[in-house]
Amino acid sequence: MRIAIVGAGALGLYYGALLQRSGEDVHFLLRRDYEAIAGNGLKVFSINGDFTLPHVKGYRAPEEIGPMDLVLVGLKTFANSRYEELIRPLVEEGTQILTLQNGLGNEEALATLFGAERIIGGVAFLCSNRGEPGEVHHLGAGRIILGEFLPRDTGRIEELAAMFRQAGVDCRTTDDLKRARWEKLVWNIPFNGLCALLQQPVNLILARDVSRKLVRGIMLEVIAGANAQGLATFIADGYVDDMLEFTDAMGEYKPSMEIDREEGRPLEIAAIFRTPLAYGAREGIAMPRVEMLATLLEQATG
Numbered sequence: 001m002r003i004a005i006v007g008a009g010a011l012g013l014y015y016g017a018l019l020q021r022s023g024e025d026v027h028f029l030l031r032r033d034y035e036a037i038a039g040n041g042l043k044v045f046s047i048n049g050d051f052t053l054p055h056v057k058g059y060r061a062p063e064e065i066g067p068m069d070l071v072l073v074g075l076k077t078f079a080n081s082r083y084e085e086l087i088r089p090l091v092e093e094g095t096q097i098l099t100l101q102n103g104l105g106n107e108e109a110l111a112t113l114f115g116a117e118r119i120i121g122g123v124a125f126l127c128s129n130r131g132e133p134g135e136v137h138h139l140g141a142g143r144i145i146l147g148e149f150l151p152r153d154t155g156r157i158e159e160l161a162a163m164f165r166q167a168g169v170d171c172r173t174t175d176d177l178k179r180a181r182w183e184k185l186v187w188n189i190p191f192n193g194l195c196a197l198l199q200q201p202v203n204l205i206l207a208r209d210v211s212r213k214l215v216r217g218i219m220l221e222v223i224a225g226a227n228a229q230g231l232a233t234f235i236a237d238g239y240v241d242d243m244l245e246f247t248d249a250m251g252e253y254k255p256s257m258e259i260d261r262e263e264g265r266p267l268e269i270a271a272i273f274r275t276p277l278a279y280g281a282r283e284g285i286a287m288p289r290v291e292m293l294a295t296l297l298e299q300a301t302g
Ligand SMILES: NC(=O)C1=CN([C@@H]2O[C@H](COP(=O)(O)OP(=O)(O)OC[C@H]3O[C@@H](n4cnc5c(N)ncnc54)[C@H](OP(=O)(O)O)[C@@H]3O)[C@@H](O)[C@H]2O)C=CC1
Pocket: 006, 007, 008, 009, 010, 011, 012, 029, 030, 031, 032, 033, 074, 075, 076, 077, 079, 082, 086, 100, 101, 102, 124, 125, 126, 127, 128, 129, 130, 256, 268
């Protein structure tokens, strides 16, 4: 498969490297890491084993890549205003666009620009950080759940899932992408938010009873917002315990929003907070703790 990686950072470099290693024809749109990767290849440090790709097809502009079978979008959502210029040159009849970005509204924005039938969404449980230019550090699981944006048969996402599995990624499909996205938000909203606001890794947030209780309260609000969205099956409140257990095992993990704050980048507040708040409000669900967290983050970084 001819695959373009648009947004070749912590997530895009990692999945792109695995796909190239398993024989796919991967083309990376590079910015910060262009020189390092052109000179020395791409180094992956992973809990599943380190490896280096000495030769990587890297480009500075999407026009140099041309039309692809699959565009994998790994941009931070605050760069979504660049979708048109970065993706249009890669699209022809039959091109599929897969966004693995966090939050809500990404598939909708891509569908408006490129046509809803092309769009596939995925949620990634990854824990990947960037290192020096030309390096990526994978610290967590790596699981992906793929779902169609429009209701249709699952043939093409099953094929994509098989491709990811062939590359060593634990990948499965869902017929309820909306539910998968909200389930991921049950984690991202409290932890990205509190870790970025307090500038503490997840283990410190969970170590204190008061902030652990706050995480639980925020998660329950998100579940209430989710369950108002017409999901095929409700998210049970017990999902909070699964997420706390999952996070307790992470140790000193810094969510990407905390790293973005430390490094002075914009935060993904629209996709991870404001759009879910708006979708909740549309269904009559207020999420006051989430609202407060979003406001404090805006205040702290505005
Ligand atoms: N990292 C993780 O473990 C996970 C991340 N996610 C989500 O995936 C998405 C990506 O996250 P992550 O990989 O961590 O983010 P990064 O910041 O590491 O990567 C984003 C990449 O997009 C590139 N980019 C931005 N604008 C442009 C542009 N105009 N032209 C070319 N490249 C551009 C950046 O370029 P440059 O190289 O110049 O910085 C960078 O390489 C986010 O929505 C995140 O929430 C989801 C699950 C896990």
